[in-house]
Amino acid sequence: xxxxxxxxxxxxxxxxxxxxxxxxxxxxxxxxxxxxxxxxxxxxxxxxxxxxxxxxxxxxxxxxxxxxxxxxxxxxxxxxxxxxxxxxxxxxxxxxxxxxxxxxxxxxxxxxxxxxxxxxxxxxxxxxxxxxxxxxxxxxxxxxxxxxxxxxxxxxxxxxxxxxxxxxxx
Numbered sequence: 001x002x003x004x005x006x007x008x009x010x011x012x013x014x015x016x017x018x019x020x021x022x023x024x025x026x027x028x029x030x031x032x033x034x035x036x037x038x039x040x041x042x043x044x045x046x047x048x049x050x051x052x053x054x055x056x057x058x059x060x061x062x063x064x065x066x067x068x069x070x071x072x073x074x075x076x077x078x079x080x081x082x083x084x085x086x087x088x089x090x091x092x093x094x095x096x097x098x099x100x101x102x103x104x105x106x107x108x109x110x111x112x113x114x115x116x117x118x119x120x121x122x123x124x125x126x127x128x129x130x131x132x133x134x135x136x137x138x139x140x141x142x143x144x145x146x147x148x149x150x151x152x153x154x155x156x157x158x159x160x161x162x163x164x165x166x167x168x169x170x
Contacts, residue, residue, distance in 0.1 A: 055072060124153065145164050
């Protein structure tokens with residue numbers, strides 16, 4: 001029996017939406033969490049050195065409520081080869097407040113990847129599911145670790161994107 005990772009993640013998100021809802025204290029104007037990260041892919045046919053991704057990310061911080069997480073990345077290796085490779089990943093998440101300084105973000109969203117060279121261009125659209133964890137210090141700087149599984153319509157082989165980066169509460 002084949003498991004659908006999107007359905008499983010949506011079920012987990014639905015369970016956590018009501019979890020600890022009474023303690024969710026949303027500020028009058030929810031802040032954004034913003035930062036930068038470096039990611040490597042893992043999976044069949046993916047060489048980490050060629051598909052590394054440098055990204056910026058934003059999360060609309062609404063504790064224990066459905067909200068937006070977005071990432072925009074560029075592939076440095078493609079630039080060295082005279083191409084431009086980009087990836088955009090808008091997603092829905094429920095930032096789960098574990099402690100004041102630790103957040104867990106289950107993610108589900110769309111993956112859009114594109115590349116352009118002087119000879120032509122191409123793109124692919126798919127979806128991703130995954131999880132990110134953020135740890136903050138008292139000065140509101142934080143570490144973000146994430147893992148997302150991406151599936152594109154043109155490629156039947158999914159791959160993992162493992163990322164590490166820095167985040168700032170605004």
